[in-house]
Amino acid sequence: MLRERLIAALGSDAVKTEPEDLAVYSFDAYTDGGRPVAVVLPKSTQEVSAVVKIARDCGEPIVARGAGTGLCGGAVPTAGGVIVSLMRMNRILELDLRNRRVRVQPGLMNLDLSRQVAPEGLFYAPDPSSQQISTIGGNIATNAGGPHCLSYGTTVNHVLGLEVVDDAGEVFVTSIEDAGYDLTAALVGSEGTLGLVTSAWLRLLALPEAVRVWVAAFDGMDAASEAVSAIIAAGIVPTALEMMDAVIIGAVEAAFHAGYPTDAAALLLVESAGFEEDVAASEEAIHAIVKQHGAHYWKSAHTLAERNALWAGRKGAAGATGRIAPNYYTQDVCVPRSKLPQALRAVEAAARINRITVGNVFHAGDGNLHPLLMYDKSDARQVAAVVETGNVILESAIELGGTISGEHGIGWEKRDAMTRVYSTADLAVMGRVRDVFDPRRMLNPEKIFPSGARCPEVTPP
Amino acid sequence: MKAPSDSVAPKTAAEAGEILARCDRAGEKVSIVGGATLRGMGFPPERSDINLSTKRLSGVVANEQADLTVAARAGTPIQSLTALLSTQGQFIPFDAPRPQYATVGGTLAAGWLGPRRHLYGRLRDYLIGSTIVLADGTIARAGGMVVKNVSGYDMSRFYVGSFGTLGIIVQANFKTVPLPKHARLFLARLPERTRARVCAQLQTLPMRPAAAFWIDGFHKAVDGDDGAEGRVAVLLEGSEMLLERATRELRSALGRAGVPETRVLDAGARESFQRVVDAYVACLGERSVTYRIASLPHSCEPNAQRANELARRFEMRAETIVDVLNGDIIVRVSDLDARALGAKIEAFDDALHEIEPRAQVIASDHPNRIYLRVWGESPPAIAQMQALKARFDPNRTLNPGRFVGGI
Ligand SMILES: Cc1cc2nc3c(=O)[nH]c(=O)nc-3n(C[C@H](O)[C@H](O)[C@H](O)COP(=O)(O)OP(=O)(O)OC[C@H]3O[C@@H](n4cnc5c(N)ncnc54)[C@H](O)[C@@H]3O)c2cc1C
Ligand SMILES: Cc1cc2nc3c(=O)[nH]c(=O)nc-3n(C[C@H](O)[C@H](O)[C@H](O)COP(=O)(O)OP(=O)(O)OC[C@H]3O[C@@H](n4cnc5c(N)ncnc54)[C@H](O)[C@@H]3O)c2cc1C
Numbered sequence: 001m002l003r004e005r006l007i008a009a010l011g012s013d014a015v016k017t018e019p020e021d022l023a024v025y026s027f028d029a030y031t032d033g034g035r036p037v038a039v040v041l042p043k044s045t046q047e048v049s050a051v052v053k054i055a056r057d058c059g060e061p062i063v064a065r066g067a068g069t070g071l072c073g074g075a076v077p078t079a080g081g082v083i084v085s086l087m088r089m090n091r092i093l094e095l096d097l098r099n100r101r102v103r104v105q106p107g108l109m110n111l112d113l114s115r116q117v118a119p120e121g122l123f124y125a126p127d128p129s130s131q132q133i134s135t136i137g138g139n140i141a142t143n144a145g146g147p148h149c150l151s152y153g154t155t156v157n158h159v160l161g162l163e164v165v166d167d168a169g170e171v172f173v174t175s176i177e178d179a180g181y182d183l184t185a186a187l188v189g190s191e192g193t194l195g196l197v198t199s200a201w202l203r204l205l206a207l208p209e210a211v212r213v214w215v216a217a218f219d220g221m222d223a224a225s226e227a228v229s230a231i232i233a234a235g236i237v238p239t240a241l242e243m244m245d246a247v248i249i250g251a252v253e254a255a256f257h258a259g260y261p262t263d264a265a266a267l268l269l270v271e272s273a274g275f276e277e278d279v280a281a282s283e284e285a286i287h288a289i290v291k292q293h294g295a296h297y298w299k300s301a302h303t304l305a306e307r308n309a310l311w312a313g314r315k316g317a318a319g320a321t322g323r324i325a326p327n328y329y330t331q332d333v334c335v336p337r338s339k340l341p342q343a344l345r346a347v348e349a350a351a352r353i354n355r356i357t358v359g360n361v362f363h364a365g366d367g368n369l370h371p372l373l374m375y376d377k378s379d380a381r382q383v384a385a386v387v388e389t390g391n392v393i394l395e396s397a398i399e400l401g402g403t404i405s406g407e408h409g410i411g412w413e414k415r416d417a418m419t420r421v422y423s424t425a426d427l428a429v430m431g432r433v434r435d436v437f438d439p440r441r442m443l444n445p446e447k448i449f450p451s452g453a454r455c456p457e458v459t460p461p
Numbered sequence: 462m463k464a465p466s467d468s469v470a471p472k473t474a475a476e477a478g479e480i481l482a483r484c485d486r487a488g489e490k491v492s493i494v495g496g497a498t499l500r501g502m503g504f505p506p507e508r509s510d511i512n513l514s515t516k517r518l519s520g521v522v523a524n525e526q527a528d529l530t531v532a533a534r535a536g537t538p539i540q541s542l543t544a545l546l547s548t549q550g551q552f553i554p555f556d557a558p559r560p561q562y563a564t565v566g567g568t569l570a571a572g573w574l575g576p577r578r579h580l581y582g583r584l585r586d587y588l589i590g591s592t593i594v595l596a597d598g599t600i601a602r603a604g605g606m607v608v609k610n611v612s613g614y615d616m617s618r619f620y621v622g623s624f625g626t627l628g629i630i631v632q633a634n635f636k637t638v639p640l641p642k643h644a645r646l647f648l649a650r651l652p653e654r655t656r657a658r659v660c661a662q663l664q665t666l667p668m669r670p671a672a673a674f675w676i677d678g679f680h681k682a683v684d685g686d687d688g689a690e691g692r693v694a695v696l697l698e699g700s701e702m703l704l705e706r707a708t709r710e711l712r713s714a715l716g717r718a719g720v721p722e723t724r725v726l727d728a729g730a731r732e733s734f735q736r737v738v739d740a741y742v743a744c745l746g747e748r749s750v751t752y753r754i755a756s757l758p759h760s761c762e763p764n765a766q767r768a769n770e771l772a773r774r775f776e777m778r779a780e781t782i783v784d785v786l787n788g789d790i791i792v793r794v795s796d797l798d799a800r801a802l803g804a805k806i807e808a809f810d811d812a813l814h815e816i817e818p819r820a821q822v823i824a825s826d827h828p829n830r831i832y833l834r835v836w837g838e839s840p841p842a843i844a845q846m847q848a849l850k851a852r853f854d855p856n857r858t859l860n861p862g863r864f865v866g867g868i
Contacts (some may be wrong), residue, residue: 012593028677031593042632049760054724069618096757098757099757099758099759099788100760137631140610144614145609145611149609153582153586153610154609156586156615156618157582157583157586158851165710172682172841172842172845173841174841175840176583177755177819178840178841178842179821179836179837179839179865180622180836180839180840180842180843180846180865180866181619181622181627181838181849182572182585182618182619182621182622182623183583183617183842184844185618185621186615186616186618186619189611189614189615190614194614203474207553209667229527232528233526233527233529234528235551235639235640236639237638243470254652260717275668275703275706277700277702278699278702278703279702279705281700282700288661305794308644334607334608334609334610335528335607335834336525336528336530336606336607337527337528337608338525338527338528338737338740357495363609366608366609367528367607367608367609368609370587387760388626401606401607402605402607403607403609403612404611404612405610405611405612406609406611407609407611408611409611410611410612410613414612417723418612418613421605421612422602422612423601423602425599425600425601426601426602426603428599428601429593429595429599429601429603429616430613430614430616432615432849432852432853433619433849433852434614434617436848436849437846448613448614448863
């Protein structure tokens with residue numbers, strides 16, 4: 001019945017129900033779990049709307065899905081239902097150069113957008129490390145960050161308005177210029193639980209005239225993280241300020257020969273972009289600070305090729321760990337920036353006690369840690385140790401005044417940790433927003449909200 | 462409209478919660494008052510039994526200088542927070558009118574959109590955490606003191622611009638950015654024939670100014686020579702070297718557009734900029750109404766001309782501040798006295814909304830203000846907004862009727 005109606009609405013080519021097809025949609029980059037009853041690939045807002053109405057009639061939950069690169073189980077159909085893949089809606093709809101904005105469909109790859117507007121001297125600022133393989137819709141739903149969010153801000157700063165299909169299959173639009181409540185702000189980061197984004201107006205920025213990338217190497221993680229705090233405290237906000245430890249440096253050099261000094265215990269990758277005058281001044285100031293903090297190596301990349309080489313190491317870091325262990329788990333926590341040294345010591349201690357190899361490669365300028373915990377999935381001891389290490393890191397971030405996710409989101413993985421940072425009252429207030437957009441809890445159920453939480457006020461319509 | 466019978470000024474979130482819970486049960490309506498600087502924005506509440514002032518909910522509660530974060534209670538005046546941050550070489554682009562009175566909570570609740578946002582981003586994007594008290598007395602926190610946080614819905618940003626109709630913001634946590642070391646203000650006469658060209662030049666400058674206005678009227682409120690031809694004011698911010706280059710580029714761009722000569726103000730540049738922002742909400746006694754028309758940058762020039770012509774057709778004086786980089790148009794229409802204005806303003810309001818459906822009234826002390834379409838046409842998602850109001854404040858205890866669509 002469901003299948004027939006979906007095929008009638010979208011055509012058989014856009015509806016998948018064979019077990020082998022469904023299996024492909026049962027996981028993201030974090031985990032797998034659950035099987036959808038159907039996967040649909042709509043090509044237009046109208047088709048998304050039709051699918052939602054049909055699924056609703058049949059009592060099936062709806063899970064929006066972009067590229068499935070999420071790291072918290074957000075797009076995993078833990079409660080079954082219909083997966084709506086937005087991958088066929090991948091076009092730029094309107095490019096308004098004079099006002100530097102663009103309207104895109106949600107399935108467009110992040111990097112494709114920047115590539116397509118580059119000839120006009122523009123770019124789209126949020127740049128998750130997954131930008132070659134993740135979608136704008138997924139980025140919006142997770143309020144994705146990235147190395148350059150240090151100065152440009154995360155996705156929410158760049159979304160001007162949305163077109164959304166609600167739980168009843170009705171379409172509504174939001175704009176940050178509209179009078180009334182800022183629905184755009186509520187929807188960005190809502191991980192598919194308030195509606196399906198079917199198009200978005202995004203802000204574009206002018207490509208900077210000058211860009212420079214520097215690498216500084218240190219003898220210890222403490223020294224490097226203190227240098228990070230000192231740079232920020234000195235009132236310098238580079239466009240990116242990333243850190244890597246010896247494990248990552250070794251893996252990256254073996255894989256890419258990015259040109260990092262292999263004897264370093266810690267490395268800072270710093271980028272400054274803007275006007276020639278400012279970039280040159282930043283170079284001087286940053287160089288002085290890192291030297292004060294014991295940097296024994298400094299390299300400055302001027303040409304595009306040199307810069308790309310240094311960045312390639314950073315962007316490919318996660319993949320490069322394949323040489324160390326077959327699997328890795330990325331924890332994502334954020335602490336106040338001056339707490340970086342303590343947070344990193346806690347990561348180190350947790351990994352040591354649990355006998356897990358950890359590699360740190362992260363957005364240091366934001367205080368956003370990404371310890372990669374390396375393990376072998378087939379070894380039960382290691383799996384248990386990784387889970388335990390991840391939890392300890394989470395707890396220590398909370399103790400340092402931090403949060404349980406800086407950019408990857410809560411999804412399925414961290415929903416029970418929500419009670420560690422929010423009271424029941426805090427969560428119930430989020431529940432009030434959910435009541436308005438998804439009163440029946442059919443949009444991406446079992447995500448964000450803790451498993452025990454039932455909003456007592458909900459009255460099914 | 463009944464005068465408020467009672468005034469309260471809670472000292473803590475818990476006290477505010479008790480007051481609200483009591484009022485909510487008793488069916489009493491509560492008006493939230495911050496600095497009262499934006500009292501001419503929005504409708505007055507349908508009914509107000511209690512005025513709840515945030516003046517005792519004031520002060521900075523956390524100031525992590527090295528982290529570039531700060532947390533302040535709602536009643537903290539913008540100016541005192543800005544002054545504290547500037548001693549630390551930091552700032553938040555509040556850009557609120559009359560910052561000596563305007564409060565952190567009121568500026569957030571009003572969703573105030575400052576002229577420097579095209580460069581530094583919106584105020585909402587500096588908000589990293591909040592505490593709010595809802596109508597039923599619930600005290601809820603969101604976010605925290607970290608600069609990146611994706612943990613559930615972004616409630617803090619959601620409260621920005623809610624005009625005190627969802628709850629009382631009692632605390633706001635912000636990230637800050639380094640304060641640009643230097644500021645410079647440019648002033649020049651702007652002959653009418655050069656306007657379109659000047660706007661285009663300003664919008665395509667390689668070094669974006671922090672703010673750029675074309676101003677007509679508003680004399681006394683704004684520095685510089687006044688005249689029928691108006692003037693242009695541009696604020697540059699940055700390092701000394703950057704300002705030198707930006708100055709050269711700006712001079713030649715204005716020259717190309719036909720602007721004869723410019724005056725440069727280094728001392729007091731930011732103060733002069735602040736006076737332009739103050740002018741946004743300055744009323745001429747009861748004989749003026751000020752509108753904000755949100756346009757796109759490339760259409761703000763013709764749209765402003767159109768609004769001015771309309772005012773002239775109604776034989777009213779029109780004064781304009783056009784924020785060239787964001788596309789905001791501020792139009793203050795006035796007449797000889799309150800009576801003369803009262804005779805025309807409703808017809809003008811209708812005519813203006815014919816051409817600019819989203820025009821909003823942002824300042825007026827005229828009694829007929831309440832008959833105008835102060836929020837412009839309702840936004841497309843008004844039904845969702847009304848449902849949110851019903852879910853957050855089902856008894857309509859907070860600022861009832863003050864907001865768009867009867868919220
Ligand atoms: C190697 C690697 C590096 C990464 N680096 C970063 C990084 O630097 N910064 C960062 O923030 N993340 C990073 N991520 C995580 C991930 O790429 C982001 O969360 C990304 O935004 C997910 O996009 P997606 O298209 O893959 O979405 P999916 O994984 O398909 O979905 C993610 C969530 O969004 C929802 N969703 C998707 N599309 C829509 C839509 N159109 N409407 C409503 N809801 C929708 C889903 O239901 C789900 O809850 C990384 C992941 C990998 C594998
Ligand atoms: C009976 C009555 C008659 C009125 N008549 C007029 C009139 O004729 N003309 C006129 O112009 N105005 C009128 N008003 C509007 C009145 O001036 C405003 O309601 C009140 O002064 C709000 O002050 P203020 O806080 O604007 O200041 P701001 O601090 O500028 O606040 C702006 C908005 O934010 C809200 N707010 C402030 N602080 C917070 C906070 N911490 N949390 C949440 N929300 C907050 C306010 O309620 C207001 O909606 C009337 C009000 C009443 C009660």
